[in-house]
Ligand code: C2E
Ligand code: MG
Protein backbone atom coordinates (compact mmCIF):
# COMPACT_ATOMS: atom_id res chain seq x y z
CA UNK A 535 0.00 0.00 0.00
CA UNK A 536 2.80 2.31 0.95
CA UNK A 537 4.70 1.71 -2.26
CA UNK A 538 1.65 2.28 -4.43
CA UNK A 539 1.05 5.55 -2.57
CA UNK A 540 4.61 6.43 -3.37
CA UNK A 541 4.15 5.59 -7.05
CA UNK A 542 1.01 7.71 -7.17
CA UNK A 543 2.86 10.57 -5.58
CA UNK A 544 5.75 10.33 -7.99
CA UNK A 545 3.40 10.19 -10.98
CA UNK A 546 1.44 13.13 -9.59
CA UNK A 547 4.58 15.08 -9.02
CA UNK A 548 5.76 14.49 -12.60
CA UNK A 549 2.34 15.35 -13.97
CA UNK A 550 2.14 18.50 -11.89
CA UNK A 551 5.54 19.60 -13.15
CA UNK A 552 4.40 18.99 -16.71
CA UNK A 553 1.15 20.88 -16.06
CA UNK A 554 3.12 23.83 -14.81
CA UNK A 555 5.34 23.83 -17.91
CA UNK A 556 2.43 23.19 -20.28
CA UNK A 557 -1.14 24.43 -20.06
CA UNK A 558 -2.50 22.17 -17.36
CA UNK A 559 -2.97 24.85 -14.71
CA UNK A 560 -5.43 27.67 -14.77
CA UNK A 561 -7.14 30.06 -12.39
CA UNK A 562 -10.70 30.49 -11.27
CA UNK A 563 -11.94 33.69 -9.65
CA UNK A 564 -14.44 34.06 -6.85
CA UNK A 565 -16.15 37.38 -6.05
CA UNK A 566 -16.16 38.94 -2.59
CA UNK A 567 -19.28 40.96 -1.84
CA UNK A 568 -19.55 44.04 0.36
CA UNK A 569 -22.37 43.31 2.79
CA UNK A 570 -23.62 46.84 3.17
CA UNK A 571 -23.79 47.73 -0.53
CA UNK A 572 -24.17 44.34 -2.20
CA UNK A 573 -21.44 45.41 -4.61
CA UNK A 574 -18.22 43.65 -5.49
CA UNK A 575 -15.50 44.11 -2.87
CA UNK A 576 -12.79 42.21 -4.72
CA UNK A 577 -11.98 38.70 -5.90
CA UNK A 578 -9.84 35.71 -5.00
CA UNK A 579 -7.76 33.77 -7.50
CA UNK A 580 -7.84 30.00 -6.92
CA UNK A 581 -5.61 27.61 -8.81
CA UNK A 582 -7.05 24.65 -10.75
CA UNK A 583 -5.28 21.65 -12.23
CA UNK A 584 -6.68 19.55 -15.03
CA UNK A 585 -4.60 16.44 -15.65
CA UNK A 586 -5.20 14.67 -18.99
CA UNK A 587 -5.24 11.25 -17.28
CA UNK A 588 -6.42 11.98 -13.75
CA UNK A 589 -8.97 14.68 -14.55
CA UNK A 590 -9.60 17.62 -12.24
CA UNK A 591 -7.47 17.54 -9.12
CA UNK A 592 -8.47 19.81 -6.22
CA UNK A 593 -5.89 22.20 -4.74
CA UNK A 594 -6.34 20.54 -1.34
CA UNK A 595 -4.53 17.49 -2.77
CA UNK A 596 -1.87 19.04 -4.99
CA UNK A 597 -0.89 22.16 -3.00
CA UNK A 598 0.50 20.04 -0.13
CA UNK A 599 2.37 17.93 -2.70
CA UNK A 600 3.74 21.04 -4.35
CA UNK A 601 4.86 22.30 -0.96
CA UNK A 602 6.67 19.09 -0.07
CA UNK A 603 8.46 18.91 -3.39
CA UNK A 604 9.32 22.59 -3.57
CA UNK A 605 7.31 22.95 -6.76
CA UNK A 606 5.17 25.51 -4.92
CA UNK A 607 7.81 28.17 -5.58
CA UNK A 608 7.35 28.13 -9.33
CA UNK A 609 3.66 27.31 -9.04
CA UNK A 610 3.12 30.25 -6.68
CA UNK A 611 5.01 32.53 -9.01
CA UNK A 612 2.91 31.38 -11.96
CA UNK A 613 -0.31 32.03 -10.02
CA UNK A 614 0.82 35.52 -9.04
CA UNK A 615 1.88 36.44 -12.55
CA UNK A 616 -1.30 35.08 -14.11
CA UNK A 617 -3.59 36.76 -11.55
CA UNK A 618 -1.84 40.14 -11.82
CA UNK A 619 -1.80 40.01 -15.63
CA UNK A 620 -5.49 39.08 -15.72
CA UNK A 621 -6.44 41.87 -13.35
CA UNK A 622 -4.45 44.39 -15.37
CA UNK A 623 -6.02 43.26 -18.61
CA UNK A 624 -9.51 43.79 -17.15
CA UNK A 625 -8.49 47.30 -16.19
CA UNK A 626 -7.03 47.89 -19.65
CA UNK A 627 -10.36 46.77 -21.11
CA UNK A 628 -12.00 49.64 -19.25
CA UNK A 629 -13.59 47.62 -16.47
CA UNK A 630 -13.63 49.21 -13.02
CA UNK A 631 -10.52 48.26 -11.02
CA UNK A 632 -10.84 45.51 -8.42
CA UNK A 633 -8.44 44.14 -5.83
CA UNK A 634 -7.34 40.58 -6.60
CA UNK A 635 -6.32 38.27 -3.76
CA UNK A 636 -3.72 35.53 -4.22
CA UNK A 637 -2.97 32.79 -1.68
CA UNK A 638 0.59 32.32 -0.45
CA UNK A 639 1.71 29.13 1.23
CA UNK A 640 4.13 28.71 4.12
CA UNK A 641 6.91 27.34 2.00
CA UNK A 642 6.95 30.48 -0.16
CA UNK A 643 8.03 32.48 2.87
CA UNK A 644 11.18 30.40 2.98
CA UNK A 645 12.13 31.12 -0.60
CA UNK A 646 14.72 33.73 -1.46
CA UNK A 647 13.40 37.30 -1.71
CA UNK A 648 9.65 36.65 -1.88
CA UNK A 649 8.84 40.37 -1.69
CA UNK A 650 11.33 41.13 -4.47
CA UNK A 651 9.72 38.51 -6.70
CA UNK A 652 6.27 40.00 -6.09
CA UNK A 653 7.53 43.51 -6.82
CA UNK A 654 9.05 42.22 -10.04
CA UNK A 655 5.75 40.66 -11.14
CA UNK A 656 3.86 43.87 -10.39
CA UNK A 657 6.36 45.84 -12.44
CA UNK A 658 6.26 43.36 -15.32
CA UNK A 659 2.47 43.20 -15.51
CA UNK A 660 1.98 46.89 -14.78
CA UNK A 661 -0.55 46.22 -12.02
CA UNK A 662 -0.54 48.86 -9.28
CA UNK A 663 0.33 47.28 -5.90
CA UNK A 664 -2.92 48.49 -4.32
CA UNK A 665 -4.83 46.13 -6.61
CA UNK A 666 -3.03 43.09 -5.21
CA UNK A 667 -3.91 41.42 -1.92
CA UNK A 668 -2.13 38.44 -0.41
CA UNK A 669 -3.89 35.80 1.68
CA UNK A 670 -1.78 34.10 4.30
CA UNK A 671 -2.93 31.39 6.69
CA UNK A 672 -2.40 31.42 10.41
CA UNK A 673 0.06 28.54 10.28
CA UNK A 674 2.43 30.69 8.22
CA UNK A 675 2.79 33.39 10.85
CA UNK A 676 3.09 30.92 13.69
CA UNK A 677 6.41 29.65 12.42
CA UNK A 678 9.40 31.89 12.08
CA UNK A 679 7.67 35.00 13.36
CA UNK A 680 10.62 37.33 12.86
CA UNK A 681 11.33 36.48 9.27
CA UNK A 682 7.68 36.39 8.25
CA UNK A 683 6.93 39.70 9.88
CA UNK A 684 9.89 41.32 8.10
CA UNK A 685 8.62 40.07 4.74
CA UNK A 686 5.08 41.22 5.49
CA UNK A 687 6.33 44.67 6.47
CA UNK A 688 8.21 44.91 3.21
CA UNK A 689 5.12 43.89 1.21
CA UNK A 690 3.02 46.36 3.13
CA UNK A 691 5.49 49.15 2.32
CA UNK A 692 5.16 48.27 -1.35
CA UNK A 693 1.45 49.03 -1.05
CA UNK A 694 0.10 45.49 -1.29
CA UNK A 695 -2.68 44.58 1.17
CA UNK A 696 -2.56 41.60 3.49
CA UNK A 697 -5.27 39.23 4.67
CA UNK A 698 -5.15 36.57 7.32
CA UNK A 699 -6.86 33.52 5.80
CA UNK A 700 -8.78 30.73 7.59
CA UNK A 701 -8.74 32.60 10.89
CA UNK A 702 -9.73 30.54 13.90
CA UNK A 703 -8.25 27.25 12.76
CA UNK A 704 -4.76 27.82 14.14
CA UNK A 705 -3.79 28.78 17.62
CA UNK A 706 -2.85 32.41 17.29
CA UNK A 707 -4.90 34.93 19.17
CA UNK A 708 -6.34 38.01 17.60
CA UNK A 709 -4.14 40.23 19.70
CA UNK A 710 -1.04 38.49 18.37
CA UNK A 711 -2.15 39.71 14.96
CA UNK A 712 -1.12 43.17 16.01
CA UNK A 713 2.53 42.29 15.46
CA UNK A 714 1.72 41.84 11.78
CA UNK A 715 0.53 44.48 9.34
CA UNK A 716 -2.70 42.74 8.29
CA UNK A 717 -5.56 44.76 6.81
CA UNK A 718 -8.25 42.08 6.87
CA UNK A 719 -9.08 38.74 8.35
CA UNK A 720 -11.15 35.93 6.95
CA UNK A 721 -13.30 33.91 9.32
CA UNK A 722 -12.73 30.27 8.48
CA UNK A 723 -15.58 28.56 6.69
CA UNK A 724 -15.86 25.89 9.37
CA UNK A 725 -17.40 28.51 11.72
CA UNK A 726 -19.54 30.02 9.01
CA UNK A 727 -20.99 26.63 8.10
CA UNK A 728 -22.64 26.17 11.50
CA UNK A 729 -23.19 29.81 12.33
CA UNK A 730 -26.97 29.58 12.23
CA UNK A 731 -27.34 26.32 14.14
CA UNK A 732 -24.40 25.92 16.52
CA UNK A 733 -24.19 28.53 19.31
CA UNK A 734 -20.49 27.82 19.73
CA UNK A 735 -19.63 28.65 16.10
CA UNK A 736 -21.91 31.68 16.25
CA UNK A 737 -20.15 32.94 19.38
CA UNK A 738 -16.72 32.49 17.81
CA UNK A 739 -17.72 34.31 14.65
CA UNK A 740 -19.29 37.14 16.65
CA UNK A 741 -16.23 37.52 18.82
CA UNK A 742 -13.88 37.52 15.85
CA UNK A 743 -15.92 40.28 14.21
CA UNK A 744 -16.03 42.51 17.29
CA UNK A 745 -12.35 42.08 18.14
CA UNK A 746 -11.19 42.47 14.55
CA UNK A 747 -13.12 45.72 14.27
CA UNK A 748 -11.56 47.01 17.45
CA UNK A 749 -8.18 46.36 15.81
CA UNK A 750 -9.42 48.19 12.69
CA UNK A 751 -9.34 45.07 10.60
CA UNK A 752 -11.93 44.39 7.94
CA UNK A 753 -13.73 41.07 8.33
CA UNK A 754 -14.51 38.66 5.49
CA UNK A 755 -16.65 35.57 5.98
CA UNK A 756 -15.79 32.70 3.67
CA UNK A 757 -17.93 29.75 2.63
CA UNK A 758 -21.29 31.56 2.90
CA UNK A 759 -23.84 29.20 1.35
CA UNK A 760 -27.25 30.17 2.75
CA UNK A 761 -29.39 33.26 3.20
CA UNK A 762 -29.55 32.46 6.89
CA UNK A 763 -25.79 32.66 7.22
CA UNK A 764 -25.80 35.88 5.22
CA UNK A 765 -28.43 37.47 7.46
CA UNK A 766 -26.63 36.49 10.61
CA UNK A 767 -23.33 37.89 9.36
CA UNK A 768 -24.97 41.13 8.27
CA UNK A 769 -26.61 41.43 11.64
CA UNK A 770 -23.21 41.03 13.30
CA UNK A 771 -21.75 43.76 11.05
CA UNK A 772 -19.42 41.51 9.12
CA UNK A 773 -17.98 43.60 6.25
CA UNK A 774 -17.56 41.25 3.32
CA UNK A 775 -18.71 37.78 2.31
CA UNK A 776 -17.51 35.17 -0.12
CA UNK A 777 -19.22 31.90 -0.92
CA UNK A 778 -21.42 29.79 -3.16
CA UNK A 779 -24.49 31.82 -2.16
CA UNK A 780 -23.31 34.51 -4.56
CA UNK A 781 -20.97 32.59 -6.78
CA UNK A 782 -18.57 29.69 -6.98
CA UNK A 783 -15.09 30.40 -8.29
CA UNK A 784 -15.52 30.89 -12.07
CA UNK A 785 -13.29 31.13 -15.14
CA UNK A 786 -12.00 34.54 -16.25
CA UNK A 787 -14.59 35.08 -18.97
CA UNK A 788 -17.45 34.49 -16.51
CA UNK A 789 -15.89 36.79 -13.94
CA UNK A 790 -15.65 39.49 -16.58
CA UNK A 791 -19.44 39.35 -16.93
CA UNK A 792 -19.76 39.86 -13.18
CA UNK A 793 -17.45 42.87 -13.35
CA UNK A 794 -19.59 44.43 -16.06
CA UNK A 795 -22.80 43.67 -14.20
CA UNK A 796 -21.31 45.15 -11.04
CA UNK A 797 -20.34 48.41 -12.68
CA UNK A 798 -23.82 48.68 -14.21
CA UNK A 799 -25.35 48.08 -10.76
CA UNK A 800 -23.05 50.61 -9.19
CA UNK A 801 -24.04 53.38 -11.56
CA UNK A 802 -27.68 52.41 -11.09
CA UNK A 803 -27.37 52.71 -7.32
CA UNK A 804 -25.54 56.02 -7.66
CA UNK A 805 -28.34 57.26 -9.87
CA UNK A 806 -31.20 56.17 -7.63
CA UNK A 807 -31.53 58.96 -5.14
CA UNK A 808 -33.21 58.40 -1.81
CA UNK A 809 -36.39 60.06 -3.12
CA UNK A 810 -36.96 57.11 -5.41
CA UNK A 811 -36.80 54.66 -2.55
CA UNK A 812 -40.42 53.77 -2.14
CA UNK A 813 -42.03 52.43 1.02
CA UNK A 814 -45.62 51.34 1.55
CA UNK A 815 -47.22 51.62 5.00
CA UNK A 816 -50.46 49.80 5.74
CA UNK A 817 -52.36 50.51 8.94
CA UNK A 818 -56.03 51.05 9.72
CA UNK A 819 -55.16 53.71 12.28
CA UNK A 820 -54.81 57.02 10.52
CA UNK A 821 -52.72 58.56 13.30
CA UNK A 822 -50.07 55.87 12.84
CA UNK A 823 -50.00 56.41 9.08
CA UNK A 824 -49.58 60.14 9.60
CA UNK A 825 -46.86 59.86 12.21
CA UNK A 826 -44.73 57.22 10.50
CA UNK A 827 -45.43 58.45 7.00
CA UNK A 828 -44.54 62.02 7.94
CA UNK A 829 -41.31 61.00 9.60
CA UNK A 830 -40.15 58.85 6.68
CA UNK A 831 -41.14 61.47 4.12
CA UNK A 832 -38.96 63.93 5.99
CA UNK A 833 -36.11 61.45 5.66
CA UNK A 834 -36.58 61.70 1.91
CA UNK A 835 -38.32 58.42 1.20
CA UNK A 836 -41.24 58.24 -1.19
CA UNK A 837 -44.06 57.16 1.13
CA UNK A 838 -47.30 55.46 0.11
CA UNK A 839 -49.93 55.09 2.82
CA UNK A 840 -52.84 52.62 2.76
CA UNK A 841 -55.60 52.26 5.35
CA UNK A 842 -56.37 48.65 4.41
CA UNK A 843 -54.81 45.60 2.81
CA UNK A 844 -56.94 46.13 -0.31
CA UNK A 845 -55.67 49.69 -0.74
CA UNK A 846 -52.18 48.31 -0.18
CA UNK A 847 -52.52 45.81 -3.05
CA UNK A 848 -53.78 48.61 -5.26
CA UNK A 849 -50.70 50.74 -4.54
CA UNK A 850 -48.31 47.84 -4.96
CA UNK A 851 -49.75 47.21 -8.42
CA UNK A 852 -49.16 50.77 -9.51
CA UNK A 853 -45.73 51.50 -7.99
CA UNK A 854 -42.25 50.04 -7.67
CA UNK A 855 -42.20 49.44 -3.93
CA UNK A 856 -39.08 48.14 -2.16
CA UNK A 857 -40.19 48.00 1.48
CA UNK A 858 -43.64 47.19 2.88
CA UNK A 859 -44.54 47.89 6.50
CA UNK A 860 -47.87 46.54 7.74
CA UNK A 861 -49.82 46.61 10.95
CA UNK A 862 -50.91 43.20 12.25
CA UNK A 863 -54.38 43.97 13.56
CA UNK A 864 -56.56 45.24 10.76
CA UNK A 865 -60.30 44.57 10.35
CA UNK A 866 -60.49 42.94 6.91
CA UNK A 867 -57.18 41.15 6.66
CA UNK A 868 -54.44 40.62 9.22
CA UNK A 869 -50.90 41.88 8.57
CA UNK A 870 -49.43 38.38 8.43
CA UNK A 871 -51.91 37.24 5.77
CA UNK A 872 -51.37 40.46 3.83
CA UNK A 873 -47.57 40.17 3.91
CA UNK A 874 -47.78 36.48 3.00
CA UNK A 875 -49.63 37.43 -0.20
CA UNK A 876 -47.27 40.32 -0.90
CA UNK A 877 -44.43 37.82 -0.69
CA UNK A 878 -46.03 35.63 -3.36
CA UNK A 879 -46.88 38.60 -5.60
CA UNK A 880 -43.71 40.65 -5.12
CA UNK A 881 -40.98 38.37 -3.77
CA UNK A 882 -38.34 41.11 -4.09
CA UNK A 883 -40.00 43.36 -1.50
CA UNK A 884 -38.69 43.53 2.05
CA UNK A 885 -41.63 43.06 4.43
CA UNK A 886 -41.93 44.31 8.01
CA UNK A 887 -44.72 43.62 10.48
CA UNK A 888 -45.75 46.04 13.23
CA UNK A 889 -47.68 44.70 16.13
CA UNK A 890 -48.85 45.82 19.52
CA UNK A 891 -50.11 42.40 20.53
CA UNK A 892 -48.41 39.07 20.42
CA UNK A 893 -50.48 36.78 18.26
CA UNK A 894 -47.82 34.10 18.33
CA UNK A 895 -49.31 31.52 16.04
CA UNK A 896 -49.93 33.60 12.95
CA UNK A 897 -46.69 35.51 13.43
CA UNK A 898 -44.72 32.32 13.68
CA UNK A 899 -46.28 31.02 10.53
CA UNK A 900 -45.51 34.22 8.65
CA UNK A 901 -41.89 34.06 9.72
CA UNK A 902 -41.56 30.43 8.80
CA UNK A 903 -42.99 31.14 5.37
CA UNK A 904 -40.43 33.84 4.82
CA UNK A 905 -43.17 36.44 4.62
CA UNK A 906 -41.53 38.72 7.17
CA UNK A 907 -38.10 40.31 7.38
CA UNK A 908 -38.56 41.94 10.79
CA UNK A 909 -41.20 42.40 13.45
CA UNK A 910 -41.42 45.75 15.19
CA UNK A 911 -43.25 46.16 18.46
CA UNK A 912 -45.59 49.10 18.85
CA UNK A 913 -45.35 51.79 20.08
CA UNK A 914 -42.45 52.67 17.79
CA UNK A 915 -39.73 55.18 18.51
CA UNK A 916 -38.73 57.33 15.58
CA UNK A 917 -34.96 56.67 15.71
CA UNK A 918 -35.45 52.97 16.04
CA UNK A 919 -37.87 52.85 13.14
CA UNK A 920 -35.62 55.00 10.97
CA UNK A 921 -32.72 52.58 11.52
CA UNK A 922 -34.85 49.54 10.71
CA UNK A 923 -36.17 51.09 7.51
CA UNK A 924 -32.66 51.94 6.40
CA UNK A 925 -31.61 48.34 6.99
CA UNK A 926 -34.61 47.13 5.05
CA UNK A 927 -33.64 49.20 1.99
CA UNK A 928 -30.07 47.96 2.15
CA UNK A 929 -31.32 44.40 2.36
CA UNK A 930 -33.56 45.06 -0.61
CA UNK A 931 -30.57 46.16 -2.69
CA UNK A 932 -28.75 43.00 -1.74
CA UNK A 933 -31.56 40.59 -2.59
CA UNK A 934 -32.38 42.23 -5.89
CA UNK A 935 -28.73 42.07 -6.85
CA UNK A 936 -28.63 38.41 -5.94
CA UNK A 937 -31.76 37.66 -7.93
CA UNK A 938 -30.31 39.35 -10.98
CA UNK A 939 -27.09 37.42 -10.73
CA UNK A 940 -29.04 34.17 -10.27
CA UNK A 941 -31.00 34.91 -13.40
CA UNK A 942 -27.75 35.59 -15.23
CA UNK A 943 -26.32 32.24 -14.24
CA UNK A 944 -29.45 30.39 -15.33
CA UNK A 945 -29.36 31.97 -18.81
P1 C2E B 1 -8.84 29.11 0.75
O1 C2E B 1 -7.83 30.11 0.34
O2 C2E B 1 -9.38 29.23 2.12
O3 C2E B 1 -9.98 29.22 -0.36
C1 C2E B 1 -11.33 29.03 -0.10
C2 C2E B 1 -11.79 27.67 -0.58
O4 C2E B 1 -13.17 27.53 -0.26
C3 C2E B 1 -11.70 27.46 -2.08
O5 C2E B 1 -11.46 26.08 -2.29
C4 C2E B 1 -13.09 27.81 -2.54
O6 C2E B 1 -13.44 27.22 -3.77
C5 C2E B 1 -13.90 27.24 -1.43
N1 C2E B 1 -15.20 27.88 -1.28
C6 C2E B 1 -15.58 29.11 -1.63
N2 C2E B 1 -16.87 29.34 -1.31
C7 C2E B 1 -17.30 28.22 -0.72
C8 C2E B 1 -18.58 27.84 -0.16
O7 C2E B 1 -19.54 28.60 -0.13
N3 C2E B 1 -18.66 26.59 0.37
C9 C2E B 1 -17.60 25.73 0.36
N4 C2E B 1 -17.78 24.52 0.89
N5 C2E B 1 -16.40 26.06 -0.16
C10 C2E B 1 -16.26 27.29 -0.69
P2 C2E B 1 -10.37 25.56 -3.31
O8 C2E B 1 -10.39 26.41 -4.55
O9 C2E B 1 -10.57 24.10 -3.46
O10 C2E B 1 -9.02 25.86 -2.57
C11 C2E B 1 -8.71 25.21 -1.37
C12 C2E B 1 -7.48 25.79 -0.75
O11 C2E B 1 -6.33 25.56 -1.57
C13 C2E B 1 -7.55 27.30 -0.56
O12 C2E B 1 -8.26 27.62 0.59
C14 C2E B 1 -6.07 27.64 -0.47
O13 C2E B 1 -5.60 27.41 0.82
C15 C2E B 1 -5.44 26.62 -1.40
N6 C2E B 1 -5.16 27.27 -2.69
C16 C2E B 1 -5.98 27.49 -3.74
N7 C2E B 1 -5.33 28.16 -4.71
C17 C2E B 1 -4.08 28.39 -4.24
C18 C2E B 1 -2.91 29.04 -4.78
O14 C2E B 1 -2.92 29.59 -5.89
N8 C2E B 1 -1.79 29.07 -4.00
C19 C2E B 1 -1.76 28.50 -2.77
N9 C2E B 1 -0.62 28.56 -2.06
N10 C2E B 1 -2.82 27.90 -2.23
C20 C2E B 1 -3.97 27.83 -2.95
MG1 MG C 1 -7.77 32.10 0.50
Ligand code: MG
Nearest residue numbers: 699700720756
Ligand atom coordinates in the same frame (compact mmCIF):
# COMPACT_ATOMS: atom_id res chain seq x y z
MG1 MG D 1 -9.88 30.17 3.58
